[in-house]
Amino acid sequence: MPIKTSDQSFTTRLKESEADKFMQRAVAKAQDAQWDKRTSSREDLGNWPQWRELGEQIRQHVIRYLPDYLERFSNNVEARGGHVFFASTDEEASSYIQQIAVDLDAHHIVKSKSMVTTEIDLDKKLLELPDRTLLESDLAEFILQEDDFDEPTHIVFPTLHKNRDQIQTIFQKIGYTGSNDPQEMARFARKYLRASFLEADMGITGCNFAVAENGLINLVTNEGNADLVMAIPKTQVVVMGMERLVPTMQEAAVLDTMLARSAVGQRMTSYATFCGPAMPDEIDGPENFYVVILDNGRSNALGGQFEQVLQCIRCGACLNVCPVYRHIGGHGYGSIYPGPIGAVLSPVLRGYELFGDLPFASSLCGACSETCPVKIPLHELLIKHRAVMNDRLKLDHSFNNTVMHGIGMATGTPPMFRMALDVDHAMSGAMVKHDAPTVENFSNHNGYFIHAPGMAKGWTDSRDLPRPPKHKENFRSWFKHHQEASHD
Amino acid sequence: MTEREVFLNHLAEASGRPRHQLVDHPFIPINSLPQTTLSDLSADELLNLAQTRSEALQVEFHLTSQKKLPQVLNVWLKAQQAQNILLPTDPRLSEYGLDQWLAHLTPTPRFWQPNAGRATNLDAASHADAAISVGDYLLAESGTLTVATTRGQGRAFHFLPTHYLSIIPRSHVVPRSYQAMKAYRHALQNGTLQTSNINFISGPSNSGDIEMVLIVGVHGPLTVSYVVIDDA
Numbered sequence: 001m002p003i004k005t006s007d008q009s010f011t012t013r014l015k016e017s018e019a020d021k022f023m024q025r026a027v028a029k030a031q032d033a034q035w036d037k038r039t040s041s042r043e044d045l046g047n048w049p050q051w052r053e054l055g056e057q058i059r060q061h062v063i064r065y066l067p068d069y070l071e072r073f074s075n076n077v078e079a080r081g082g083h084v085f086f087a088s089t090d091e092e093a094s095s096y097i098q099q100i101a102v103d104l105d106a107h108h109i110v111k112s113k114s115m116v117t118t119e120i121d122l123d124k125k126l127l128e129l130p131d132r133t134l135l136e137s138d139l140a141e142f143i144l145q146e147d148d149f150d151e152p153t154h155i156v157f158p159t160l161h162k163n164r165d166q167i168q169t170i171f172q173k174i175g176y177t178g179s180n181d182p183q184e185m186a187r188f189a190r191k192y193l194r195a196s197f198l199e200a201d202m203g204i205t206g207c208n209f210a211v212a213e214n215g216l217i218n219l220v221t222n223e224g225n226a227d228l229v230m231a232i233p234k235t236q237v238v239v240m241g242m243e244r245l246v247p248t249m250q251e252a253a254v255l256d257t258m259l260a261r262s263a264v265g266q267r268m269t270s271y272a273t274f275c276g277p278a279m280p281d282e283i284d285g286p287e288n289f290y291v292v293i294l295d296n297g298r299s300n301a302l303g304g305q306f307e308q309v310l311q312c313i314r315c316g317a318c319l320n321v322c323p324v325y326r327h328i329g330g331h332g333y334g335s336i337y338p339g340p341i342g343a344v345l346s347p348v349l350r351g352y353e354l355f356g357d358l359p360f361a362s363s364l365c366g367a368c369s370e371t372c373p374v375k376i377p378l379h380e381l382l383i384k385h386r387a388v389m390n391d392r393l394k395l396d397h398s399f400n401n402t403v404m405h406g407i408g409m410a411t412g413t414p415p416m417f418r419m420a421l422d423v424d425h426a427m428s429g430a431m432v433k434h435d436a437p438t439v440e441n442f443s444n445h446n447g448y449f450i451h452a453p454g455m456a457k458g459w460t461d462s463r464d465l466p467r468p469p470k471h472k473e474n475f476r477s478w479f480k481h482h483q484e485a486s487h488d
Numbered sequence: 489m490t491e492r493e494v495f496l497n498h499l500a501e502a503s504g505r506p507r508h509q510l511v512d513h514p515f516i517p518i519n520s521l522p523q524t525t526l527s528d529l530s531a532d533e534l535l536n537l538a539q540t541r542s543e544a545l546q547v548e549f550h551l552t553s554q555k556k557l558p559q560v561l562n563v564w565l566k567a568q569q570a571q572n573i574l575l576p577t578d579p580r581l582s583e584y585g586l587d588q589w590l591a592h593l594t595p596t597p598r599f600w601q602p603n604a605g606r607a608t609n610l611d612a613a614s615h616a617d618a619a620i621s622v623g624d625y626l627l628a629e630s631g632t633l634t635v636a637t638t639r640g641q642g643r644a645f646h647f648l649p650t651h652y653l654s655i656i657p658r659s660h661v662v663p664r665s666y667q668a669m670k671a672y673r674h675a676l677q678n679g680t681l682q683t684s685n686i687n688f689i690s691g692p693s694n695s696g697d698i699e700m701v702l703i704v705g706v707h708g709p710l711t712v713s714y715v716v717i718d719d720a
């Protein structure tokens with residue numbers, strides 16, 4: 001599956017997501033649970049703001065000297081006997097890996113979870129070859145694969161949109177006869193995949209961080225599948241976005257703990273591994289080791305106003321706090337990178353024609369920026385996308401600017417603000433609808449907008465907007481009287 | 489020009505920053521939290537923390553003397569009803585005084601053998617229902633065991649067996665990853681350690697991929713135990 005996951009329009013995707021009540025409940029439950037775990041694991045570390053500063057510094061430093069770090073890293077991989085391929089596009093990367101499978105006559109391929117391999121549609125490319133088997137070994141990715149490569153809905157929890165009954169049905173297609181108990185289904189997957197691991201002759205992994213000082217790959221997982229992919233097959237291919245460098249293993253360790261705390265609320269993931277090609281006297285591990293370093297649009301961000309998006313460590317925390325993601329889930333975005341990070345990154349990688357809707361899929365509440373462990377100002381980057389689009393599409397944003405300027409002035413100047421409160425009720429009379437008071441419109445019985453003008457239109461397209469109260473009934477008047485009464 | 493040079497030059501051009509500036513601008517961290525965090529704990533506090541944090545991961549944690557080590561291992565093996573035992577070929581087993589115990593161990597264990605091939609060793613690991621490894625460090629902060637791959641203790645040693653136990657000397661319980669990383673980097677740089685792989689293992693494998701329900705034991709071992717030898 002390439003970056004774009006759907007040909008449907010944004011509004012159609014939203015309608016479908018809105019109708020998927022299980023998904024919405026699952027996302028809400030996951031967000032709430034993760035909120036508690038993430039917060040407590042950050043508190044337990046202590047000095048979280050200073051850790052964020054360090055995380056940001058590491059990532060910004062690497063991006064600033066990216067060609068130098070890539071050079072150092074690739075030299076060190078080669079010194080260990082590995083091969084490095086620099087791919088400018090998804091097609092270059094997937095064709096190169098396909099060729100490795102042909103040249104080495106590899107027939108049984110196992111993979112561990114990797115967003116970048118999804119980005120380059122690698123599974124399909126490898127399965128084009130005759131007589132090849134390929135198995136995703138991460139439990140969630142395995143479920144998606146067995147469900148005809150269904151699209152992931154979250155970058156850390158790809159199967160969030162599936163319930164246990166659906167998973168049971170998927171597994172029944174491959175011989176499962178047990179119940180819908182998660183533990184029992186996981187044991188079935190363990191047994192099923194173990195056989196594939198043992199016969200695998202090629203392993204494919206992603207890369208959390210690539211260590212420039214010694215050419216090792218740092219991978220973190222909870223299941224242990226990536227370690228089996230790195231131990232058993234004689235050939236390993238690592239696919240990584242070009243920005244995933246760290247200077248030394250020390251910085252990798254810093255980011256690993258920030259990633260684990262931000263992604264799943266753990267102090268460390270169950271497994272964090274640093275690996276390279278097997279040394280000549282070691283027994284297992286890959287004899288043939290390839291690293292594919294991918295640009296695929298990332299360089300569009302370099303040196304420009306979206307450069308900070310390259311700091312991302314794919315923890316998914318921004319998805320887990322996003323109110324828009326809570327309602328539309330991953331599929332609503334139509335990109336393999338959903339949520340706030342996806343809304344910023346997808347247009348950088350593939351442009352506004354494909355992903356121009358996404359920067360508007362945000363309430364700009366800023367929760368994403370606040371939680372990001374490497375301090376990416378996501379909501380500010382979304383605003384920048386909107387401005388760039390307006391400029392590129394030669395749209396006139398002077399109206400928006402004027403309105404925002406006007407609102408800024410009115411709310412920032414007490415006499416003007418008071419005057420607005422005096423007249424807003426009267427001036428809105430012509431645009432509001434009145435119904436007889438009922439339980440449902442209890443808070444709207446003053447009347448409500450169904451088609452508000454200008455910037456409020458987006459709100460009234462899907463919700464009612466209560467009419468401003470009369471001057472004597474508004475909060476300020478009420479508070480003033482309340483204070484006077486209590487002084488009396 | 490090689491494909492790498494074209495690629496890297498393109499990045500330099502796109503960013504508007506010339507290449508080869510790193511030598512004059514090495515990375516200098518803005519704070520020292522990685523090394524100062526938990527560094528003020530006493531040895532006892534460190535051990536207590538290691539135990540609490542390990543147990544929070546559902547790790548069975550034992551502190552024992554070298555003398556009682558064989559007994560602890562026997563009890564553990566019995567609890568796992570181990571029929572196929574896997575051990576490393578590693579001089580540390582002798583250093584921990586286990587030669588006698590090994591000589592009488594039943595059922596007869598299999599070893600990860602430096603001179604046997606990949607297939608033999610993977611077969612031993614995949615059939616093992618209990619593996620006993622020798623660990624390098626234990627990180628108190630996160631209850632994490634670290635192990636570097638050696639000829640006598642391969643990568644799959646830690647992942648294929650059903651139940652897994654690791655022995656770590658108390659003097660190697662350190663505050664957090666910083667201290668272990670420092671030691672590994674030093675050993676790699678001066679050549680006292682030659683390895684292609686270092687594992688940080690924090691408890692048994694797990695997943696929340698089905699309705700976010702925590703499942704313990706997915707691809708790696710179903711249970712994990714740490715035995716700390718009190719060598720202080």
Ligand code: SF4
Nearest residue numbers: 312313315316318372
């Ligand atoms: S943008 Fe920040 S919060 Fe979102 S996935 Fe990336 S690192 Fe995590």
